[in-house]
Amino acid sequence: MITITLIVLTSIVSILAFRNNALMERMIFYPPAVRRGEWHRLLTYGLLHADYMHLIFNMFTLYFFATDIEQICKTQLGERVGALCFIVLYISALLVSILPTYYKQKENRSYHGLGASGAVSAMIFAYMLINPMNFMGILFIPVMLPAFLFGIIFMLISISLDKKEQGGINHSAHITGGVYGFLYMIVLFYLLADINLIESFFRQIRIDSLSDLFHLGF
Numbered sequence: 125m126i127t128i129t130l131i132v133l134t135s136i137v138s139i140l141a142f143r144n145n146a147l148m149e150r151m152i153f154y155p156p157a158v159r160r161g162e163w164h165r166l167l168t169y170g171l172l173h174a175d176y177m178h179l180i181f182n183m184f185t186l187y188f189f190a191t192d193i194e195q196i197c198k199t200q201l202g203e204r205v206g207a208l209c210f211i212v213l214y215i216s217a218l219l220v221s222i223l224p225t226y227y228k229q230k231e232n233r234s235y236h237g238l239g240a241s242g243a244v245s246a247m248i249f250a251y252m253l254i255n256p257m258n259f260m261g262i263l264f265i266p267v268m269l270p271a272f273l274f275g276i277i278f279m280l281i282s283i284s285l286d287k288k289e290q291g292g293i294n295h296s297a298h299i300t301g302g303v304y305g306f307l308y309m310i311v312l313f314y315l316l317a318d319i320n321l322i323e324s325f326f327r328q329i330r331i332d333s334l335s336d337l338f339h340l341g342f
Contacts, residue, residue, distance in 0.1 A: 130214060134179075141171075151164075152236050154236055156231075158230070159230055166222055167215065170218040171240075186243075189248050193247055193250045193309075198210070200317050200319065209312055217301050217304055221245065237297075245301035246304050246305025255271055256325050259271070282299050286299060309321055
């Protein structure tokens with residue numbers, strides 16, 4: 125399974141980089157280095173994480189959502205084409221999600237970025253597009269929301285936090301990655317499978333009672 129391969133690869137590289145500062149420095153997103161032509165940093169930063177908690181959280185989330193997206197791609201587009209499109213989604217999401225940060229921080233010699241969060245956000249929003257009424261939540265918070273509502277709230281919070289530029293978290297990558305994953309799946313399925321995911325998305329959303337808007341518990 126491709127998702128497992130991505131998780132294993134990312135985990136190995138992240139753990140090696142925890143113990144090897146030179147490796148971390150060669151791979152981390154650093155705008156001035158990118159300007160000098162070290163373009164690999166626009167992708168390799170996604171193999172690095174700040175600490176074990178950061179790594180575990182991202183890889184757990186990636187496993188939960190990406191396994192479903194990988195299977196859907198393979199089922200609807202065929203094993204080989206679906207696998208290729210899934211890989212392209214992940215890799216391109218890493219690139220696309222970091223570009224706004226690059227253009228904003230390209231003169232900032234003190235800025236460094238790392239983590240697969242942009243690509244993970246792309247997987248989450250791809251999942252939301254296909255399963256808008258599936259309930260989702262956040263670890264340790266006993267409230268579950270339908271995916272479409274979770275996505276709206278997530279975006280609003282991320283936009284607000286991004287404007288404040290607090291917490292050392294790249295909210296811009298979350299926003300860009302999420303929007304990209306949503307749009308990628310719409311275009312991909314329309315062009316390769318003649319499936320209108322926008323129509324399917326709105327057709328699935330149905331609110332008949334409060335229980336359709338939230339669940340208490342995990």
